[in-house]
Amino acid sequence: MGVFLLDKPLFLHILTQLRNRETDQIMFRKGMVRLGRLIGYDIANHLDFEITEIITPLGVSAKGVLIRDMDNIVIVNILRAATPLVEGLLKAFPAAKQGVIAASRREVQGSVPPTQMEVDITYSKLPKVNKEDIVIIADPMIATASTMMKALRTVSLLNPKRVIIASLIVSEYGITRIINEYPNIDIFTVSIDPQLNNNGYIVPGLGDAGDRSFG
Ligand code: U5P
DSSP, rough: OEEOOOSHHHHHHHHHHHHHOOOHHHHHHHHHHHHHHHHHHHHHHOOOEEEEEEEEETTTTTEEEEEEGSSSSEEEEEETTHHHHEEEEEETTTTOOOEEEEEEEOOOOOOOOOOSSEEEEEEEEEOOOOOTTTEEEOSSEEEESSSHHHHHHHTTTOOOSEEEOOOOOOEEEHHHHHHHHHHEEEEEEEEEOEEOOOTTEEESSSSOOOHHHHH
């Protein structure tokens, strides 16, 4: 349980393209899908596994690895920004069940960085979650963590075996807020950025992930 910082060069190479304001909508979305796939593979590498034995077409037995939880994944898409991230995660977990939570922050211009923001959940639909399921909540940007707190509250009520957050950039403030309230969950992220601006945007960040993907 804890924070998994995915800061290998390929992750950072793609994140750098996403941060660059010159990157257009198509390339931005494609980059987020690629990172979703890589994050998904990394999550898979941190699931429990067992040693198994199978028979190959040559009629001989071979020892192998079985990750049973590959079939117990539920991915929650925080609409709309997480949609390309989820597309990538699904490449790693093709059998995943999916839920959506449509959330929007009420943005206000403050004189200091906000510690919380009002979040409206306008639609929420989650599949049946069993006690052996692992729920991956996808949101590319976690700023004040107000959105994620709402999602975590909803998901925790379903009592899954494990909850994992898949994100691209988390603010230092946001990650602390999540860990303080939910010490047992895992956070996979490519970067932890130091600051929030007075509008609640992550600095340096990459801007508004939904706007950059969808206009
Ligand atoms: N968000 C961005 N870029 C930022 C900060 C936030 O796109 O720099 C969006 C995220 O996509 C996310 C929500 O859905 O705002 C998270 O904000 P918060 O609730 O953590 O403050």
